[in-house]
Amino acid sequence: MSLFRAVAPPAIAAALALSGPAAGQAVNDYPTNARAEYVFACMATNGQTRDMLDRCSCAIDRIAEVLPYGDYVSAETVLRMRQTTGERAGMFRAMPQMTESVATLRRAEAEAEILCF
Template sequence: MIRAMLTAALLLSAGMAGAQAINDYPTSARADYVFVCMATNGQTREMLDRCSCAIDQIAQILPYDDYVRAETVLAMRQTAGERAGIFRQGIAVNEMIADFRRAEAEAEILCF
């Protein structure tokens, strides 16, 4: 009986750890995405649902750390000056942005 309870507890905690790994985006990051998405696409209930769906899809594809890196690179690419040039070129940077764009495209297909 104790063995069965321990096994059940281990399985439950393993399942929760797996869910947390997939759902590692903080609520504030999801909300920021939805706010920007709605500002771009319209302030309607339909857009709230679609934008929420989009960030959920992106979160299933990209780990949060990769999402943050891609967002940072995209923001830095808009900065003028020589120092921001490092964010505009390079294989690793371009692959990071390509992964982010693919996740966004898949989210758009599924949600919009």
């Protein structure tokens, strides 16, 4: 591989340098288990078919392009906490910062639905 880089044009050499794991993590910071969890839940809702596997995988890929993983986790946490009862769950419904986090996730999901379904 190093011989190829030595004689490759600069643009190709730059592309090869960026094609390693570090480049993939910069664009794709969602762990595999988070993507799989999303796809499993999506398929449970929409059907257990190969077509739905492709569509649900597409959806989480689109969400990942729009929303950093940390923001995704925060929004999912807020949504889960809103489903609980009690005084503490109320703060997850009322705080504007948390409402905005969920709204951002909902926009990403809507875009994914348009593109993938």
